[in-house]
Amino acid sequence: MKQNKIKYWSIILILLILILIFVSLLSLCVGSAGIPLKDIPHILFYDKGSADHSILLGIRLPRIILGLSIGGALALAGALLQGIFKNPLVEPYTLGISGGASLGVCINILFKFYSKIGIIAYPLSGFLGASLVIFLVYYLNNKTRDIRSNRMLLTGVMISYVASSLVMLLMAISKTDDLQNIVLWIMGSLDEPNPVLIKMALFGSLAGLVFSYFFCFDLNALLLGEDEAANLGVNTTRTKKYLFIIASFLTGLSVSVAGIIMFAGLIVPHFMRMIAGPDHRILLISSFLAGAAFLVLCDVIARVIISPLELPVGVITGIIGGIIFIWALSRKQVTL
Amino acid sequence: MTHPLTIKNLSFRYHKKTILKNICFSTDPGEFVSIIGPNGSGKTTLIKIISKINKPEKGNIYIKGNDIQTMSNRELARHIAVVMQSVEPVSMSVEEYVLLGRLPFFKKYQFFETAKDIKLAHKYMELTGILKLKDESINKISGGERQLAAIARALTQEPMLLLLDEPTSHLDITHQIQILELISSLKKTLCLTVLIVLHDLNLAAEYSDRLVLLNGKNGGIYQTGTCEQVLSEQSIQEVYNTNVRIQKNPVSKRPCIFLISQNALNKEENIIL
Numbered sequence: 066m067k068q069n070k071i072k073y074w075s076i077i078l079i080l081l082i083l084i085l086i087f088v089s090l091l092s093l094c095v096g097s098a099g100i101p102l103k104d105i106p107h108i109l110f111y112d113k114g115s116a117d118h119s120i121l122l123g124i125r126l127p128r129i130i131l132g133l134s135i136g137g138a139l140a141l142a143g144a145l146l147q148g149i150f151k152n153p154l155v156e157p158y159t160l161g162i163s164g165g166a167s168l169g170v171c172i173n174i175l176f177k178f179y180s181k182i183g184i185i186a187y188p189l190s191g192f193l194g195a196s197l198v199i200f201l202v203y204y205l206n207n208k209t210r211d212i213r214s215n216r217m218l219l220t221g222v223m224i225s226y227v228a229s230s231l232v233m234l235l236m237a238i239s240k241t242d243d244l245q246n247i248v249l250w251i252m253g254s255l256d257e258p259n260p261v262l263i264k265m266a267l268f269g270s271l272a273g274l275v276f277s278y279f280f281c282f283d284l285n286a287l288l289l290g291e292d293e294a295a296n297l298g299v300n301t302t303r304t305k306k307y308l309f310i311i312a313s314f315l316t317g318l319s320v321s322v323a324g325i326i327m328f329a330g331l332i333v334p335h336f337m338r339m340i341a342g343p344d345h346r347i348l349l350i351s352s353f354l355a356g357a358a359f360l361v362l363c364d365v366i367a368r369v370i371i372s373p374l375e376l377p378v379g380v381i382t383g384i385i386g387g388i389i390f391i392w393a394l395s396r397k398q399v400t401l
Numbered sequence: 402m403t404h405p406l407t408i409k410n411l412s413f414r415y416h417k418k419t420i421l422k423n424i425c426f427s428t429d430p431g432e433f434v435s436i437i438g439p440n441g442s443g444k445t446t447l448i449k450i451i452s453k454i455n456k457p458e459k460g461n462i463y464i465k466g467n468d469i470q471t472m473s474n475r476e477l478a479r480h481i482a483v484v485m486q487s488v489e490p491v492s493m494s495v496e497e498y499v500l501l502g503r504l505p506f507f508k509k510y511q512f513f514e515t516a517k518d519i520k521l522a523h524k525y526m527e528l529t530g531i532l533k534l535k536d537e538s539i540n541k542i543s544g545g546e547r548q549l550a551a552i553a554r555a556l557t558q559e560p561m562l563l564l565l566d567e568p569t570s571h572l573d574i575t576h577q578i579q580i581l582e583l584i585s586s587l588k589k590t591l592c593l594t595v596l597i598v599l600h601d602l603n604l605a606a607e608y609s610d611r612l613v614l615l616n617g618k619n620g621g622i623y624q625t626g627t628c629e630q631v632l633s634e635q636s637i638q639e640v641y642n643t644n645v646r647i648q649k650n651p652v653s654k655r656p657c658i659f660l661i662s663q664n665a666l667n668k669e670e671n672i673i674l
Binding site: 067071151282285286288289290292293295296297298299300338342343344346 | 449452453454473474475476477478479482483485488489491492493497498501502504505507512513514516519558
């Protein structure tokens with residue numbers, strides 16, 4: 066049975082990687098200037114001065130890398146949070162963590178922390194905002210000991226509202242050029258000109274994936290409930306603390322680089338759980354890969370649907386994700 | 402001889418209310434000890450303190466002479482296993498669920514179960530009679546089968562002390578007997594020490610080597626001893642505030658408790674008068 070499991074998991078991983086390569090190539094070819102796939106090697110290696118060359122390497126490739134990192138990070142954060150909270154409807158956006166991160170980033174833009182400590186102020190402020198919310202949601206609900214209830218989801222939605230109201234408040238009192246900065250960033254897009262932030266997103270999300278694997282067995286045990294996990298030797302308090310930090314780091318990073326991208330962290334782990342099963346050894350990596358492919362695909366759709374104009378990618382994930390969220394909520398038995 | 406479990410002067414308070422006070426007892430290897438007592442007398446709390454989920458206010462617990470406060474959760478899980486009242490619904494298969502019992506033994510950086518882990522899981526699924534269900538989802542099997550899976554998972558931890566918290570409370574008599582038979586046979590074949598919380602006094606009387614009767618009123622132990630010593634009409638009256646009659650079970654010769662309606666009690670009084 067172990068051989069069967071390894072075989073099944075390998076098939077899933079290979080398929081996901083193939084899908085990921087496919088959507089990445091699609092994203093390279095499709096856009097306001099269509100570039101046929103068969104021309105790409107020629108342009109890359111022999112046509113270095115051309116406009117197509119700079120479109121491919123200067124615009125589309127960074128965008129794909131960012132899409133992969135952010136999509137992977139959000140889906141992974143969703144998988145981790147669903148595991149900790151034992152609730153399949155939980156994700157960075159529905160828990161208000163994205164809202165907290167965006168509030169953090171807004172404060173950073175308004176008070177110009179970035180001019181003092183450099184570009185790292187963006188992900189840092191996002192991370193601080195996100196971790197503040199995650200611990201708040203957890204401790205507000207921990208007293209009732211009924212962590213599975215949708216009360217926690219409601220707390221998250223409320224915190225999300227408060228955070229977005231505060232963002233609006235900040236926008237109302239901010240100067241015009243700050244306001245423009247905030248609006249552009251909040252719209253949520255994978256169009257990020259800063260190569261440092263792109264590198265940070267890539268290596269940050271990969272680091273998140275590696276660290277979350279230290280807790281894959283603890284997450285499996287947590288599926289049985291906190292007491293049972295403790296009976297199986299898991300130090301639940303410590304595990305949850307580290308997982309919260311990883312999830313806030315991933316969310317803060319995503320939000321600070323790409324704005325609020327709704328529901329990517331909800332749908333992907335949900336579907337991967339159906340396909341790959343609840344074992345976090347396969348769930349974490351497959352959610353990461355599928356999330357990466359999903360966001361790159363959504364970005365392609367956002368770019369071509371009203372071409373030559375471009376939709377914020379958050380709109381696409383919001384529409385697809387919202388519908389699936391309602392469907393998931395209406396299913397009678399939603400268990401992990 | 403070291404006792405598998407020794408509890409010394411244990412006290413526990415929750416929201417300023419004393420739940421357990423000055424609890425002292427120990428178990429011998431291979432002994433089947435039942436904890437009985439009224440609702441709210443701290444039976445489940447006691448299990449949770451031994452498994453280190455709740456922290457005692459005072460007192461110490463020793464597993465084979467080692468204080469559990471000096472042991473990590475992981476270390477403790479290699480010595481004791483816990484079966485709770487019910488299994489939370491999860492969509493994993495019975496086999497995956499039972500294999501979780503090997504988690505405390507995973508080495509650092511070990512990613513897959515070893516052949517030994519799988520062999521042990523199969524052995525105990527066989528023993529509990531759920532091997533044929535191994536590919537079924539935990540969600541889809543019956544409550545009785547789920548409890549058997551929980552016991553198989555606990556045994557896969559190869560513990561020397563098995564704690565059970567009312568494992569039969571949601572089950573019909575077929576499964577109640579099946580599970581208690583299984584546990585009392587394990588104590589012989591695996592020399593397992595069993596500490597079990599039971600609600601049903603007759604089941605406790607039928608299977609236990611020794612009973613611990615919790616008082617309920619001041620958080621202490623009312624009495625420990627053999628079933629015949631502990632279960633008397635007087636002790637039940639004092640602890641449970643209930644008028645019962647106790648006779649010998651015609652087959653097992655163990656004490657058997659009869660609950661009586663108020664109506665019948667009144668009639669009996671009239672006859673005597």
